[in-house]
Amino acid sequence: MNPLLGQFILEARDLLEETSKGLLQLESNPDNMPVINGVFRAMHTLKGSSGLFEPDFLPLTKVAHAGEDLLDAVRNRELPFSSKLTDLLLESMDLISQWLDEIEGAEKLPAAALADGVQFAAKLRAALGKAPDVEEVVGKGVGKGDHEGKAAPSGVGWLSSMSAQKLAEAAKKGGSAAMTALCYEPDPSAFFFGEDPFYLVRQIPEIILFHMEAREPWPAVDGLDPYQCNLRFMVVSCGPLAELTHLFRYVGEQVQFTAVTVADLRPPSPAPSGGALSGSSSVSRTDSEVFQAILAEQLFILSLPCDAGCWRGRLVSMGKFLTNCFQRMGFTEAIAPLEKVIKESESVRNFEPVRVFLAPMVTGIPKKETQKTSLPSLAPPVSQAEAAAPQAEPSATKILKIDQSRIDRMLDLVGELVVAKNSLPFLASRAEKEYHARRLGQEILEYYGVINQLTEELQASVMQVRMLPVSSIFQRFPRLVRDISRKLGKNIQLVMEGEETEADKNIIEVLSDPMIHLVRNSLDHGIEDPSARRAAGKPEEGQIRLSAFQEGDRVIIEIRDDGKGVDPAVIKAKAYEKGLIDEERVENITDQEAIQLIFAPGFSTAEQISDLSGRGVGMDVVNTTLKRVGGRVFVNSVKGEWTLVRLELPMTMAITRVMLIELAGAMYGVPLEIVVETVRVERSDIHRVKQQEATVLRGRLLPLVRLRDLLGLSSDENGRREEAVLVVRPTGEEIGLIVDDFQKGMDIVLKPLEGILTGLPGYSGGALMGDGRVLLVLNLKELL
Amino acid sequence: MPIALTDDRAVLSETCVIEEADSLLAWIKEHPGGVVDMERCNHMHAAILQVLLAARPTFGSPPEDAFLKEHVWPLLRNP
Amino acid sequence: MKKVLLVDDMKTVRLYTRQILEAAGGFEIHEASNGVEGLEKALESSFDLLLVDVNMPKMDGYTMVGELRKDPSTLAIPIIMISTESKKMDREKAYQVGANYYLVKPVAPDVLRIVSQLAVGAVP
16 A cells, blocks of 8 residues: 555544544533644644545545534634534544545545535535535536636626726736636625625635625715625635635625636637636646746745845845756756846845846736835844744653554564573673683673663563553543444443553453443443333433553453343353253352353353344453453342443563474474473483383483474474483473474563464464564473 | 724724724715825725725825735725 | 755655655655754755745744744755645745745645756756
8 A cells, every 4th residue: 555545544543533532522511622623623634634635535525624614613603512513523533434444445435435425515514504515606617627727607797897907917917827706795784794794805815806896886975874785896816716615604605606717817809818728628737837836926925025134035045946947947048147136136135136037037927017026124123923932832741653563573672682681691600610711700790780680671661662551442432332322212421430541552452342342231231221220210321430440460440330230040041041050050059150150151141132232242252352361350240230340451461481492493482481401312212111202311200202293293304313302391290392402592472372373272372583483382281 | 993083084094893884974974075094094894895985085095005905995996 | 866855744744745756756855743853954954945834833834934044054945835724824924934935735746846846956
């Protein structure tokens, strides 16, 4: 995938999340201005990035734009915040999210996207109570890539009533740019609505033609009512249509927009299309068109007032800029004269020499019409108020986004460092014994102490980096609870506490699915609907409480609901029915124990696999998921009153020390805790006792097992004189494993096997080694 | 700022609000030879603009404000 | 090779611009994600062109450009400002602080390329 697209998807998802979170916050606290602004900015940014991919992602931009407008109205206090509004906006987030998924897979939007997008945008705008997107007003003529020479429809008849001079001036100013003609007739009562139509009109960007007239002929002065608006404004602008329609969004029905080109500005005569772009159907701009636009702009810049402080910068940088442009365009003969006028301007302290030089180069602008440049003030420079306060952001915790794989790699390297440092004591010992360098040995040990300390700290901080707060899982629940409780017609309040509690990221990841299942359980089967609750004498509003906290070296997550609880009798009956317990057990099992039966494999409480709870995930899966990472789950309940599910997890992933052994060209790990020693045994010392190979080690018989055979690998071809034997004690008895060779010991983070290897007997897990190879760790208890 | 009305001049400065439209119109009616001075005017409410367009008083120096000077002034002078 | 500094707080936008300029060839591209970083980098090494976004945290584009135009080492560098705003006021403000050209987002790829090539005087 194109990295740009990948980056966009990442950012877009973040923005959607930010928006959703903010919206939910606003529901309970609608006046929170910073949050409103934050949500608005997120939408604005999303619209901007999406715009980079037009025309492909146009629907996305449209929806984001409509959302932005809606939020703009809210933050300007023109529209009150409401639950309905939240629904609408959340729906649009969902739509965009779906589109992002589609884009991730297919790299484009689905075919229906444009229609859906336009429809949705209209829905959003309808909530503003104003005119729909101007595209309907203007007709299909306006859209992307449209600014290329379509004749104006009859809606701009008024253009031809403009004086020839005005039209000509406008044509020169507009040049090859895209133009929109607009005719704005404010309602006669506009002033009573608090509007100032003139103020609105003044904000039109890039006006190249301006006209205003009376709608009805003016009455005599005596009979004039200044408060009845009788004005009509007719303007041609080179600003973007989107901005124009946005500007007039509250009076949309009073304004007519029409896309025009410079051809429409020519007085009616059969003149062939002049100007670079009119009539041309090519979409791309050519170098010379852009060059012309740049030149014209430089003249404009020269006309702007300038104080003494920035005077030189403007002049000299313009010189450099233009020199480069001339160079690129091949107008090398203009470069020297340009330098000359720049120097001249510098010495006379005004822009006139440059202006005179440039003016004739800009097509269509005769000298006399350019504005006079203003002389730079020779007084002390005016302080620039805008330089005073750069946008300060409170430096809260600085956040860095990191690729997960980079952290994993760091962890692996740290593991290897830990092992590598362990060779130093042996080195020190050898220095002393083999090389009789006692002093050297001692110094090595000293440095080892330092490195050891540092390595342990390093290991601790890398582990710390992997810690994530549980809020990363919790944060999806407000929305989930809201949506599902409404869907079910239940009244449910969600309370969350302890979200800042941290655990290793792998553990957090593992928690995600089980928690969703458990919360959905509470929503679906736990909390009763309002009438049932009333009948039971409970408050109509049910509560689900998610708590996270630390207990020793464990993280505890509790999900508690005040619903109908678990009925031990029902559980017992079901378990008996499924053959999980026998009659005797049914008799003497306690209620507490009975409730735990829901975790038994094959139990599966999801007898109604509603679309809400049912991924077919039963409580037993929750149980095994937790066990896999060294955790546990408990359930407690009082029938009719409450249910509590408690998840216990280790805070960090365990680091296991393993001994590496070589077998048939591959490396395997054996947990160091069961390794007693390594020894090399001569062939001649291996005897056969019954069917078992064995050797004598320090006066005792040691049974030998060929690990290759045990794992079903091919036998060793090479006849060895000496066998490498790893003496292990998995369960009290010593056994010698014949391997190809030993390697060093190593610290690894043991990860459960996934995918097709899940549940493979004989292996307790795998780990990724520093060089990228996968290490399988043997579970000798199972193998032997 | 409020419009300063004297015997021979009505001076519009900075921003002129809708409430002044009535008094300006009355002044123009009562001072047929009076001059409307817009030199220091930055913005006027559309109601005031209407009054000026409809009543066609005598104007003084052109406004310094760029927008008014470029777009509005020519129309006030030659509607 | 002409050295260009892209200053914009959005990674997507920087990547978008980078791709366009890399495809055009002849540009050595550097990036900064806010006005402060942009200012530092521009003062540290000598660039042939700066493409500066207006809205950025810590220090906005206007302030950054204003500062650069005060320093003799950067007062002549061609600077193009890019913004989501197309109002005349914003364009004027950009030129007042010393920009040489002003583009409105989203900038069409060919316009971005051509303006950049013109601004550095790349020999065709």
